Amino acid sequence: MVERKTLLVTGGCGFIGSNFIHYILTHYPTYRIINLDKLTYCGNLDNLCEVAHQPNLIFVKGDIADREKVKGILHDERIDCIVNFAAESHVDRSIEDPDLFLRTNILGTQVLLEGAREAAVPLFIQISTDEVYGSLGSTGAFTEATPLKPNSPYAASKTAADLLVRAYIKTYGIAAIITRCSNNYGPYQFPEKLLPLMISNAMEDRELPVYGDGLNVRDWIYVEDHCRALDTVLHHGNGGEIYNIGGASERTNIEVVRTILEVLGKPESLIRFVMDRPGHDRRYAMDFSKLNKKLDWKPKMTFEEGIKRTISWYIDHQEWWQRIKTGEYLKYYERMYGNR
Ligand code: NAD
């Protein structure tokens, strides 16, 4: 018998959510997906234009913090799993104005959890981040048992959401899983995050603003590897568990920026060191051995190959990011980098 599942994917018009929808529609063509997205500044229907015509992908414009909206969807549809990507996701914006981060990331998650409880949804997957663990020194890696010590308003709001998921598991017995992933890169990433910002600026011969000394370390995972990890967790994960997801590709920011310039054949004179981000976490690294040992997942893409593919995508999709880099985006850029 062909398996049919209906997934409620929130934030499916953003970077990872849209990659996840593409992934699911390719690998599970019989599944139905309801995509609930508020279409904030980074939510983009263009990310799904190739699949928007498919009858098994339904778009609902709405806010995850809107109780009536969420209740309505869960009343009308028999949802097998909620996958919650929807979030305010940019650390720099959370430093500028934290309020919306609390509403979407904390209250929004609670509204979804409450909906899941009332409608007895069989599974809830909360897409969380390595940033809940705080910052590492030069050695070691975060495990699922590492204490939560978030440092930015973004990370604090994601931590609060994780704790609400935990509380709903313990108190109401809902079947929920938390996944914590490191920095993603790949197609459809909004060009205010490190990689697409640097790639698109370099293509336009603009300066590349590197914070502080450029020696902060991130672990980079190709977004398709993240989607494959979520596929594994969706089909084989156990309710109540937390799974770290990582790319096994630690790089300093300056290494990443130099690689981009090298691949594009652009000069290092484009690099400009700018004032550091307040509270800037020094290093993230993920121990994902639990997911590897229990569910046999590991990342497949090397950083060297992944960055080349990503750069090719931004070269082939200049219209996509040029449409974004206008209006509101330019105002944001001026606020963030104008006097830095
Ligand atoms: P993104 O900013 O590209 O997309 C977020 C999406 O959520 C957008 O489509 C936006 O319109 C939507 N959204 C925002 N507020 C909403 C609301 N109130 N109701 C409904 N929709 C709303 O983010 P992303 O990079 O794709 O991240 C997705 C998730 O993955 C987030 O939860 C983030 O915390 C987590 N995460 C991201 C990374 C990363 O490297 N990007 C790493 C680990 C975890």
Ligand code: TYD
């Ligand atoms: P970012 O993509 O914002 O992800 P996060 O802060 O969630 O890890 O930033 C990745 C790293 O790149 C982080 O150490 C901050 C740094 N960075 C810069 O140096 N310059 C920039 O313009 C941006 C956006 C980030």
